Amino acid sequence: MNSYINAAYKNASAGKSVFSLMMLDIDDFKKINDTYGHDCGDR
16 A cells, blocks of 8 residues: 555656545444445445
């Protein structure tokens, strides 16, 4: 995962792509799946 993040960051820094990183606390993730569906939660 670290190498993937570093590569994505380097591409974004070079103007080749957009980079975004989200860190989530998934303790209550069941609410997301129940509300928006498992397909959304799996993404």
